Each structure stands twice: as structure tokens, then as C-alpha cells.
Amino acid sequence: MGTESNYQMKVVKGDHGYVLEDVPHLTDYIPDLPTHDNPLRSNPAYSVVKQYFVDMDDTVPQKVVVHKDSPRGVHFRRAGPRQKVYFNSDDVRACIVTCGGLCPGLNTVIREIVHSLDYMYGVSKVFGIDGGYRGFYSKNIINLTPKTVNDIHKRGGTILGSSRGGHDTTKIVDSIQDRGINQVYIIGGDGTQKGAAVIYEEIRRRDLKVIVAGIPKTIDNDIPVIDKSFGFDTAVEEAQRAINAAHVEAESAENGIGVVKLMGRYSGFIAMYATLASRDVDLCLIPESPFYLEGDGGLFEYIEKRLKENGHMVIVIAEGAGQELLAEENAHAKNEQDASGNKLLQDVGLWISQKIRDHFAKKTKMPITLKYIDPTYMIRAVPSNASDNVYCTLLAQSCVHGAMAGYTGFTSGLVNGRQTYIPFNRITEKQNMVVITDRMWARLLSSTNQPSFLRVKDIEEIKKEEQPQTQLLDGDNNVHENSGH
Numbered sequence: 001m002g003t004e005s006n007y008q009m010k011v012v013k014g015d016h017g018y019v020l021e022d023v024p025h026l027t028d029y030i031p032d033l034p035t036h037d038n039p040l041r042s043n044p045a046y047s048v049v050k051q052y053f054v055d056m057d058d059t060v061p062q063k064v065v066v067h068k069d070s071p072r073g074v075h076f077r078r079a080g081p082r083q084k085v086y087f088n089s090d091d092v093r094a095c096i097v098t099c100g101g102l103c104p105g106l107n108t109v110i111r112e113i114v115h116s117l118d119y120m121y122g123v124s125k126v127f128g129i130d131g132g133y134r135g136f137y138s139k140n141i142i143n144l145t146p147k148t149v150n151d152i153h154k155r156g157g158t159i160l161g162s163s164r165g166g167h168d169t170t171k172i173v174d175s176i177q178d179r180g181i182n183q184v185y186i187i188g189g190d191g192t193q194k195g196a197a198v199i200y201e202e203i204r205r206r207d208l209k210v211i212v213a214g215i216p217k218t219i220d221n222d223i224p225v226i227d228k229s230f231g232f233d234t235a236v237e238e239a240q241r242a243i244n245a246a247h248v249e250a251e252s253a254e255n256g257i258g259v260v261k262l263m264g265r266y267s268g269f270i271a272m273y274a275t276l277a278s279r280d281v282d283l284c285l286i287p288e289s290p291f292y293l294e295g296d297g298g299l300f301e302y303i304e305k306r307l308k309e310n311g312h313m314v315i316v317i318a319e320g321a322g323q324e325l326l327a328e329e330n331a332h333a334k335n336e337q338d339a340s341g342n343k344l345l346q347d348v349g350l351w352i353s354q355k356i357r358d359h360f361a362k363k364t365k366m367p368i369t370l371k372y373i374d375p376t377y378m379i380r381a382v383p384s385n386a387s388d389n390v391y392c393t394l395l396a397q398s399c400v401h402g403a404m405a406g407y408t409g410f411t412s413g414l415v416n417g418r419q420t421y422i423p424f425n426r427i428t429e430k431q432n433m434v435v436i437t438d439r440m441w442a443r444l445l446s447s448t449n450q451p452s453f454l455r456v457k458d459i460e461e462i463k464k465e466e467q468p469q470t471q472l473l474d475g476d477n478n479v480h481e482n483s484g485h
């Protein structure tokens with residue numbers, strides 16, 4: 001794709017190194033907009049709650065671990081309802097679109113946007129865009145009411161459909177304008193949020209009173225700044241079923257090896273958390289941690305050792321791990337991309353299974369039984385679990401409050417346990433990755449007892465390459481320049 005965004009940051013500085021990375025507001029480019037009292041003021045469920053409305057000056061720090069003399073650092077605007085809104089409920093025409101790969105919880109977010117708009121703000125004109133960005137200009141829109149979306153959260157996938165590619169900014173904004181839509185809710189990953197940023201810029205260029213609000217979706221947990229993405233917990237939980245099966249199979253055979261491939265194109269969070277949660281895993285391989293097969297400290301040596309000690313083992317491998325090894329072997333393999341420009345990966349699970357089988361057949365006298373399980377799509381096609389459902393509800397409600405209050409060009413996200421509004425480019429400029437010199441990865445290594453495949457020299461190199469940690473808290477906000485697209 002590669003549409004470049006010119007998103008202008010709105011930065012406010014305060015005392016003691018306080019920085020607010022604010023989000024745009026309709027009044028930044030449309031002066032003298034009338035305001036209305038927030039309808040929640042007369043809603044019996046809310047009017048009794050003290051301090052229900054968020055103070056205009058409330059912000060949330062990006063770092064919660066600070067030193068005595070350190071500056072206060074970067075903050076984001078706190079999400080929540082405001083006393084005044086910039087839309088008359090009857091005038092709102094909202095639409096929702098879901099883009100990119102599936103993720104547990106998409107339907108819950110759709111449901112909660114529709115319900116929040118209707119039950120909190122009395123907005124009844126909400127439409128679904130069919131099949132991702134291209135649905136804006138190629139298909140009819142779907143009427144969404146609290147009744148029609150009532151039990152969709154019990155289903156996996158997205159009732160609206162999703163797609164990759166097909167982002168045509170001019171056609172999308174033309175369609176928004178033609179249909180009289182004035183609130184656009186965009187649910188998707190890093191690519192989707194980049195698309196949302198350029199839609200926002202075009203809307204602003206045309207001086208339209210239209211909100212563009214994003215909700216971050218990524219099963220890989222590769223979106224920076226936010227604590228974690230919705231659906232991630234569900235995916236890790238679902239992965240346990242595959243790991244358990246691999247363990248049962250491995251344990252029941254002589255020198256049994258269970259190999260499980262999990263999602264994670266550039267970031268190994270699912271594999272790392274699924275491994276930490278399971279405790280049956282002996283080896284976890286992720287894209288961020290290069291490994292090698294032969295020789296001292298290599299993968300085969302470790303497998304042999306483990307089989308001799310335990311008689312069986314379980315390997316979890318993220319789909320993006322070891323891609324450089326596959327590329328070396330398949331120098332002529334086509335460099336293919338999906339419709340959004342994401343690189344298509346080779347199947348590392350099949351490859352590593354075959355490598356292990358060949359090694360034990362040709363180079364050792366150990367007979368092994370290897371079972372390869374690929375639950376890739378199973379972990380993201382399921383409905384969200386209870387905790388993700390709550391999370392999705394908060395994200396959706398926060399997003400609706402922000403839109404009604406006139407904020408635009410923002411992504412709704414959880415930062416240090418608080419709902420916030422984050423400027424688009426903070427979400428898209430980097431990619432969240434596991435930092436293998438961080439304590440979280442060290443915890444994993446000590447839980448599996450696997451080799452790190454790193455020599456002291458390699459560790460020094462990695463440390464040099466790394467950006468300064470934005471959060472002293474373990475495993476948090478480990479961001480790298482975005483390698484997607």
C-alpha cells in the first residue's frame with residue numbers, strides 16, 4: 001500500500017518535563033462549532049455517578065515507573081464522557097468498518113459501539129461497511145441496530161467482513177461525504193490505522209465535520225503504546241489447547257516431539273505468553289530471537305539433550321521465526337506479498353518439523369515420533385473470552401465518548417490500565433516487539449530452560465541496536481521501527 005501520512009502532532013508542554021501528545025479536535029479546523037449538553041447528564045444510570053465526566057485536563061502518563069528526578073514525560077488524553085458534546089444525537093450518522101486479519105472480539109467491539117451510541121447518546125443511525133475499506137466504495141451499507149447486533153459477541157470473526165488492500169482514500173472519503181456520514185469508527189491493525197490516518201487528513205483537508213476514530217486490533221500484539229490488544233488473551237488461551245494436544249502426543253510416544261506453530265508475523269508475543277502460560281513447552285522460537293540448527297548450542301543439540309532427559313518435548317514456534325534460515329535455503333522463493341503489501345511468510349512449522357526428522361534419521365540413532373500441529377486460524381477465529389469482552393466494551397465506549405466530544409484522528413487505547421485517546425501516528429510509527437534482552441524473555445528462558453542461541457557478542461550488538469526503553473516496567477512498550485509495509 002504505502003500511502004504516506006502527513007499527520008501533524010499536537011504537542012502541549014508543561015512543567016517538570018510534562019508533555020501531552022494530544023489528539024486533534026474538530027474545532028482545530030472548524031471554528032465556532034455549537035456544543036450541546038451531554039445526554040448522559042440526564043441518564044439516570046450515569047447522573048448519580050460522581051465525577052462521571054472526565055475533567056478536560058485529565059491525562060494519563062505513558063511511563064508509570066519513574067525515578068526521583070526524571071521528567072514527567074509523555075502523557076495521553078484520558079478517555080471518557082465530556083460535559084459538552086459536538087453533535088446533536090439526531091444528526092449523527094455513524095459507520096463502522098473492520099479491516100485486516102480476524103481477531104477475537106471484533107464482533108464485541110461492533111456491538112458495543114452500536115449499543116453505546118444508541119443507549120448513551122440516542123444515536124440510531126449506525127451503518128456497517130461491508131468487507132473492509134473497499135466496502136466504502138464497492139458495496140451497500142448495512143443497517144446496525146442494538147437488536148441486530150445483540151448477540152454477535154458470541155460469534156467469532158466479524159459480521160461486517162474484513163479484507164486486505166483496496167484502500168483508496170479519495171473514493172473512501174467521497175463515499176463518506178456522499179452518504180452523509182459524520183462519525184467513522186475504524187477497527188483494525190497497524191495497516192488499518194495508517195489508512196485511518198490518511199482518511200482523517202483528507203477529511204480535514206476538505207473541512208468536513210466528520211470524526212475518524214480508530215480501535216486498535218491485532219492478534220499479534222504488535223501495536224505500540226497500548227498495554228495489549230483485545231483478543232490477545234483469548235488467542236493465548238486458545239493456543240493452550242494445541243499445546244496440550246502436542247504435549248499429550250509427545251508424552252505418549254518414545255522420544256515424542258510435539259511442534260506447534262502459532263501466529264506472530266514480526267512479534268512473538270502469542271508464542272511467548274502461550275509458552276509461559278502452559279509450562280509444558282521446552283522450546284519457544286520467535287521472530288525476534290534468531291536461532292541456528294547445527295553445532296554447539298544449536299537447536300538439534302538441545303533437542304537431543306532434552307529427549308535424553310525427559311523422553312519427550314514440546315516446541316512452540318511463531319510463524320515469523322527462522323524466516324531468514326528458510327530464505328537462505330530457498331534463495332529462489334518468490335518474494336510474495338498480500339493485498340495490503342505484507343510479506344507472505346514461508347511455513348516455518350513444516351520446515352522445522354522436516355529438519356528435525358531428517359536430523360534424527362540421518363545423524364543419530366534415536367528414533368523419534370514428531371507430530372506437527374498448526375492451529376494458526378483456530379486461535380483467532382474463536383469468540384473473545386470474558387476478560388476480552390470487558391476490554392472490548394471499554395474500548396468501544398471510550399471511542400464513542402471521544403467522537404461525541406468532537407475528538408478526531410485518534411485511536412482509543414488502554415495505557416497503564418487507563419483508557420486514553422492516542423494520536424494515530426504514535427500507533428503507526430513503530431511496531432511492538434518482544435525485546436530479547438528484556439526481563440520478560442529472560443523469564444521465558446528460565447521457565448523452558450532453552451538456550452538463548454546468543455553469544456555475548458550478539459547480546460552486545462542487540463543492546464546497541466535497541467532504542468532506549470520507553471518504560472522501565474518489564475516487557476512494556478518495547479517498540480521497534482515499523483517493519484510492516
Ligand SMILES: Nc1ncnc2c1ncn2[C@@H]1O[C@H](COP(=O)(O)OP(=O)(O)OP(=O)(O)O)[C@@H](O)[C@H]1O
Nearest residue numbers: 001003100101164165167189190191192194195340
Ligand atoms: N500505509 C497505508 N495507507 C493506507 N492504507 C493502508 C496502509 N497500509 C495498509 N492499509 C490498508 O489497511 C487495511 C488493513 O491493512 P493490513 O492488511 O495490513 O492489516 P492490519 O490492519 O495491519 O491488521 P493485521 O496485520 O493485524 O491483520 C487494508 O485495507 C490496507 O489496504
Ligand SMILES: O=P(O)(O)OC[C@H]1O[C@](O)(CO)[C@@H](O)[C@@H]1O
Nearest residue numbers: 100101102219220263264265338
Ligand atoms: O492469512 P491472513 O488472513 O492474511 O492472516 C495471516 C496474518 O494475520 C495475522 O494474524 C495478523 O492479523 C498474522 O499473524 C498472520 O500472519
Ligand SMILES: [Mg+2]
Nearest residue numbers: 189190191484
Ligand atoms: Mg498489520
